[in-house]
Amino acid sequence: MRIVSGKFRGKQIHPPRGLPVRPTTDFAKEGLFNVLNNLVDFTELEVLDLFAGTGNISYEFISRGCKEIVAIEINPKCHSFIRKTAEELIPECMTAMRTDVFTYLKHPEGSFDLVFADPPFDLEGIDTLPELIIKNQLLREDGWFILEHSNRFDFADHPGFDQQRKYGNVHFSFFRQVL
Numbered sequence: 001m002r003i004v005s006g007k008f009r010g011k012q013i014h015p016p017r018g019l020p021v022r023p024t025t026d027f028a029k030e031g032l033f034n035v036l037n038n039l040v041d042f043t044e045l046e047v048l049d050l051f052a053g054t055g056n057i058s059y060e061f062i063s064r065g066c067k068e069i070v071a072i073e074i075n076p077k078c079h080s081f082i083r084k085t086a087e088e089l090i091p092e093c094m095t096a097m098r099t100d101v102f103t104y105l106k107h108p109e110g111s112f113d114l115v116f117a118d119p120p121f122d123l124e125g126i127d128t129l130p131e132l133i134i135k136n137q138l139l140r141e142d143g144w145f146i147l148e149h150s151n152r153f154d155f156a157d158h159p160g161f162d163q164q165r166k167y168g169n170v171h172f173s174f175f176r177q178v179l
Helices: 026-037 056-063 076-088 101-106 126-135
Strands: 046-050 068-072 094-097 112-117 139-149 161-167 170-176
Touching: 026 056, 026 161, 026 170, 046 056, 056 068, 056 076, 076 094, 101 126, 112 126, 126 139, 126 170
Parallel strands: 046 068, 046 112, 068 094, 112 139
Antiparallel strands: 139 170, 161 170
């Protein structure tokens, strides 16, 4: 796993073996961040990374100069790895919280410019995430919610849906706050 762009471009990240994760591929990450380059000013973003896994996406945001990243991960080994890696990069910009995403969404701490979620593709409740994010007002005005998912889901009829991008077997659905 490597950071594909920004201050830490090319830096290799070596998660320990046996983590229960499916990191976003470099191909999909590059595609996602190419789209984001045209949508956001990274230096102004406060980001929430749900189901952070190895922290792969959080490190990309750190590398691009985001103001703050909060990574939510329930697995203790993943959480520990994220904290350790963040300390090596820019610790003052990143907070790793060890909690269940659905519990966090019931009592969120603030709102964000961008919320990214990469749940396990077979996780029950994926289809409820856009509604939970928008209903609980986790997005600031003009904010984005991006959900990484498999081809099993189609969110085109959701009122907050903006666009979908596909990179191999990975789909990213983009949502906006419904006002």
